[in-house]
Amino acid sequence: RPRVFSGIQPTADSFHLGNYLGAVRNWVAMQETSDAFYCVVDLHAITAGHDPAVLRNRTRLSVAQLLAVGLDPERCTLFVQSHVPEHAQLAWVLSCITGFGEAGRMVQFKDKSAKQGSDSASVGLFTYPILQAADILLYQADAVPVGEDQRQHLELTRDLAQRFNSRFGQTFTVPSVHIVKDTAKITDLQEPTVKMSKSASSPNGIIELLEDPARSAKKIKSAVTDTGREILYDEENKPGVSNLLTMYAALTARTIDELLEEYDGKGYGDLKKDLAEVVVDFVTPIQERTRAYLDDPGHLDKLLAIGADKARAVATATLDKAYRRVGFLPPG
Numbered sequence: 001r002p003r004v005f006s007g008i009q010p011t012a013d014s015f016h017l018g019n020y021l022g023a024v025r026n027w028v029a030m031q032e033t034s035d036a037f038y039c040v041v042d043l044h045a046i047t048a049g050h051d052p053a054v055l056r057n058r059t060r061l062s063v064a065q066l067l068a069v070g071l072d073p074e075r076c077t078l079f080v081q082s083h084v085p086e087h088a089q090l091a092w093v094l095s096c097i098t099g100f101g102e103a104g105r106m107v108q109f110k111d112k113s114a115k116q117g118s119d120s121a122s123v124g125l126f127t128y129p130i131l132q133a134a135d136i137l138l139y140q141a142d143a144v145p146v147g148e149d150q151r152q153h154l155e156l157t158r159d160l161a162q163r164f165n166s167r168f169g170q171t172f173t174v175p176s177v178h179i180v181k182d183t184a185k186i187t188d189l190q191e192p193t194v195k196m197s198k199s200a201s202s203p204n205g206i207i208e209l210l211e212d213p214a215r216s217a218k219k220i221k222s223a224v225t226d227t228g229r230e231i232l233y234d235e236e237n238k239p240g241v242s243n244l245l246t247m248y249a250a251l252t253a254r255t256i257d258e259l260l261e262e263y264d265g266k267g268y269g270d271l272k273k274d275l276a277e278v279v280v281d282f283v284t285p286i287q288e289r290t291r292a293y294l295d296d297p298g299h300l301d302k303l304l305a306i307g308a309d310k311a312r313a314v315a316t317a318t319l320d321k322a323y324r325r326v327g328f329l330p331p332g
């Protein structure tokens, strides 16, 4: 079975539909076919400023949501990044083989630091993709299921793995990027040319899995659609309608073509009304299951302790190997 690794940041109380359709849904599928490691990346979550109590709560919320959407700790390894210290240790080594200019070319850093201002953007935000590379390489992952926004970071991970291997000897598997094309980029409901995002979307642009379903329905009904009245899939000229169709198809396991046929002659209002219903039906049981996990924090902690043990068994072996290759004297 191929090994896969992926992570998600606990940077909001709720995941959004972009996180779910672009990445997490695929995690659930891949636990059946792969040796899957999934991580709530709390070290990443402190790169842009945070509140300690909020972070702790969001980490639990993230784990509960992942279980609620179908991750099964019997079928995958689910853990919290800070429980496995090897992530930070390997990140240091990788940061020493990363060029300053190379890291500076990362678009996510450029975007986020531009928003924060270069004096308030942290060095951690700058080295974020190097920590991400460490996450992936520690587990010798063959593939990394992520949304399109992560492609550049994955390319850096591949470059670092190849560089390390050629400098110090074969150590890391060079992972492939696994992007599910159809849902790689879910866009903002109010600004359908940009991705739906925890940090950048306006409240009306984002569907949160844990928000009041009636609110989600309202947001879909007031989503920005395009000029014209015909329901067509055309990302360039009809990005709003195309985004709604993408979500609709993914949530109902229908193809876009089937939907186009079904909505032939109907209006945007019909599409929105039906999609709103689909979303409400989708999130309601997820919310119930999430609440049940949150109501039993002892059980959640136990699952995470098991996950951390499983993860560490692999992570320590890789870090030991990398340390030896780099020339660190083994402790006596």
Ligand code: AQP
Pocket (backbone or CB within 6 Å): 007, 008, 009, 010, 011, 016, 018, 019, 020, 021, 022, 023, 024, 145, 146, 147, 148, 149, 150, 183, 184, 185, 186, 187, 195, 196, 197, 198, 199, 200
């Ligand atoms: N809009 C999206 N469409 C498809 N996939 C998406 N992902 C995020 N947004 C979309 C994928 O979700 C996974 C988790 O990523 P993350 O924890 O890095 O999430 P994030 O980047 O914090 O989420 P946001 O909303 O994108 O936050 P900002 O904008 O604040 O950074 C990844 O696999 C990602 O591709």
